[in-house]
Amino acid sequence: MSDKKTILSLMQPSGDATLGNYLGALKNWQKLEDEFNCIYAIADLHTLTVRQDPAQLRKNSMQVLALFLAMGLNKGDNIVFAQSHVSAHAELGWVLDCFTYTGELSRMTQFKDKSARHADNINAGLFTYPCLMAADILLYQADMVPVGEDQRQHLEITRDIAERFNNIYGDVFKVPEAYIGKAGARVMGLQEPTRKMSKSESANANNVILLSDDLNQIANKIKRAVTDSDSVVKASPDKPGITNLLSIYCAVTGKTLEEAEGEFVGVGYGAFKAAVAEAVVEELRPVKEEYERILKDKAYINSVIKDGAERAGRIAYRTLGKVYKKVGLIPPVR
Numbered sequence: 169m170s171d172k173k174t175i176l177s178l179m180q181p182s183g184d185a186t187l188g189n190y191l192g193a194l195k196n197w198q199k200l201e202d203e204f205n206c207i208y209a210i211a212d213l214h215t216l217t218v219r220q221d222p223a224q225l226r227k228n229s230m231q232v233l234a235l236f237l238a239m240g241l242n243k244g245d246n247i248v249f250a251q252s253h254v255s256a257h258a259e260l261g262w263v264l265d266c267f268t269y270t271g272e273l274s275r276m277t278q279f280k281d282k283s284a285r286h287a288d289n290i291n292a293g294l295f296t297y298p299c300l301m302a303a304d305i306l307l308y309q310a311d312m313v314p315v316g317e318d319q320r321q322h323l324e325i326t327r328d329i330a331e332r333f334n335n336i337y338g339d340v341f342k343v344p345e346a347y348i349g350k351a352g353a354r355v356m357g358l359q360e361p362t363r364k365m366s367k368s369e370s371a372n373a374n375n376v377i378l379l380s381d382d383l384n385q386i387a388n389k390i391k392r393a394v395t396d397s398d399s400v401v402k403a404s405p406d407k408p409g410i411t412n413l414l415s416i417y418c419a420v421t422g423k424t425l426e427e428a429e430g431e432f433v434g435v436g437y438g439a440f441k442a443a444v445a446e447a448v449v450e451e452l453r454p455v456k457e458e459y460e461r462i463l464k465d466k467a468y469i470n471s472v473i474k475d476g477a478e479r480a481g482r483i484a485y486r487t488l489g490k491v492y493k494k495v496g497l498i499p500p501v502r
């Protein structure tokens with residue numbers, strides 16, 4: 169890889185990707201592409217923290233990879249792979265488990281949320297999830313990690329773990345920065361705009377836009393989004409529905425909030441929602457076309473992730489070897 173700085177990010181294949189994943193993460197990954205060496209993967213090991221149907225998980229994994237490729241995330245020297253294909257992730261994850269305190273892990277918002285939602289399956293993997301995520305990042309000495317707002321706390325604990333390890337053993341890990349975009353960092357549900365749009369909370373289909381929805385469905389979901397009592401298109405804490413739609417509009421068009429609000433002065437909610445729907449549909453149309461085409465080409469997807477795992481592995485095992493040596497494990501006898 170060149171001497172540019174490195175960005176890295178992963179996405180769980182726990183279901184169809186949402187407009188939240190797209191605007192909070194994928195679109196920023198694409199934006200940063202020219203400036204950085206880029207490493208992207210599906211976080212399939214993380215997905216096991218919630219019980220999965222095996223066939224569905226395999227299908228979702230191929231779909232998320234097809235989406236990455238449809239967005240051109242594998243261009244140039246970029247690396248795209250599946251986390252489970254590089255065993256160094258699980259191996260460093262174990263070492264980092266031993267450098268992370270249970271008190272820190274029990275304060276993680278995502279652990280508390282997921283334990284509440286899956287009370288029948290509060291497993292050890294769910295608890296140590298942030299250690300595996302820290303391993304994902306630290307193996308590649310990533311400078312920056314582009315994520316949505318909901319992952320900020322996980323980036324903070326990654327930095328704490330890296331600093332703790334470095335304080336004991338010297339500069340082993342680069343301490344990464346989070347990159348959280350201004351618009352689209354927290355896309356909320358269309359029917360429940362006070363909660364984040366999430367694939368695992370799509371009991372009400374109209375609440376979540378899936379990238380697998382057809383374009384008409386997407387437009388209709390936006391037109392049916394809940395709005396607030398008056399009819400002024402202006403962002404404010406007591407207008408979560410309109411604020412969310414404005415932020416989606418800004419993330420898609422690249423306009424600032426002031427520009428967007430200016431554009432809709434005197435415009436009713438119906439016409440505003442139609443404009444947001446059109447902007448989102450036009451944004452997603454080319455991605456979806458490319459996605460449908462690539463999804464049929466399993467051989468192509470497999471060739472990308474085979475090459476990706478080899479190249480990722482070369483970087484990851486180098487870091488893992490250094491860590492094993494630092495902590496005092498004896499080298500394997502060959």
Ligand code: TYM
Binds near residue numbers: 180192354356
């Ligand atoms: P995941 O799979 O839940 O989401 C993938 C990315 O999408 C962002 N995102 C959102 N952004 C804005 N609005 C939303 N409603 C929304 N929903 C999701 C997430 O912030 C994320 O950037 N733990 C991670 C996966 C992971 C990872 C990593 C990320 C594993 N290892 C290493 C970065 C680096 C997760 O569950 O993301």
